[in-house]
Amino acid sequence: MTPPDDSPLVGIRLDQISTHVATLQDAERFVVRYGNAVRGYLTAILRSPDEAEEVVQEILLNLLNRGGVDAVWPGPSGSGRFRDYLKVIARNAAVTHLRKRGRHAASELVSDAHADAGAESAADRAMTSEWQSCLLGKVWRELEQRERKSPGNLCHTCLRVFTEFPDADSPALARIASERSRHLLSPEAFRKQVSRARRVMAECILLEVARGVVPPTADAVEDELHELGLWGHVRDYLPDDWRDKFFAA
Numbered sequence: 001m002t003p004p005d006d007s008p009l010v011g012i013r014l015d016q017i018s019t020h021v022a023t024l025q026d027a028e029r030f031v032v033r034y035g036n037a038v039r040g041y042l043t044a045i046l047r048s049p050d051e052a053e054e055v056v057q058e059i060l061l062n063l064l065n066r067g068g069v070d071a072v073w074p075g076p077s078g079s080g081r082f083r084d085y086l087k088v089i090a091r092n093a094a095v096t097h098l099r100k101r102g103r104h105a106a107s108e109l110v111s112d113a114h115a116d117a118g119a120e121s122a123a124d125r126a127m128t129s130e131w132q133s134c135l136l137g138k139v140w141r142e143l144e145q146r147e148r149k150s151p152g153n154l155c156h157t158c159l160r161v162f163t164e165f166p167d168a169d170s171p172a173l174a175r176i177a178s179e180r181s182r183h184l185l186s187p188e189a190f191r192k193q194v195s196r197a198r199r200v201m202a203e204c205i206l207l208e209v210a211r212g213v214v215p216p217t218a219d220a221v222e223d224e225l226h227e228l229g230l231w232g233h234v235r236d237y238l239p240d241d242w243r244d245k246f247f248a249a
Contacts, residue, residue, distance in 0.1 A: 033138055035060075037083075037130035038090050044123035046094055055097045059089060081224065082212035083131055087124075132228045139204045143197060155197035157181045162194045202237035205230055206246065218247040 042052035170187035210216035
């Protein structure tokens, strides 16, 4: 079996994407994609999962009323990170939520300067961790969809097996992948599928991160990859000329 050559970003210049939030353009998709990241942030600053969920629903309603995410971001400045934008509106929504209930927002969110720094740091870590999970979940779904649409493409199955059984050797991994996919795979074919899957995943991660950064320059996207802990997922699997290939000089 000769697997197809998947090259999702070949010929696509990220700096020429006209709508950087094309896949975030309606509020429902936003909740599915990054709602957990916002919940994690709000839970950390409100210290209440129930109230955090209430605020998430308020944010969703506001986005629906204003025409969706693409109608409000990146905003008048025309630049920035989508993650930072969501953090700002989440904190503002939390303050509004507390004030509506007759509670003093400042005292509820922070008790003193040290607590403020600690709570905000914990909230940032929670949001970053959940954002990484949300983004990787989206990329895994893309790999699965590609496999369903392309006969001979077993990248999703093989990479899943590879990550689930890190200590197994290639023959054992090939057997497991063959059972799951109902396609006979040799160890060599399995390794090729994994190699291809890593490259496709790296490029999909790069594209998804670029959609959340305006303007999506190579430096800005690389910085975001580092901050989200995703650089290790792409570093060894992008082409050496990825900056020239995907971004303007």
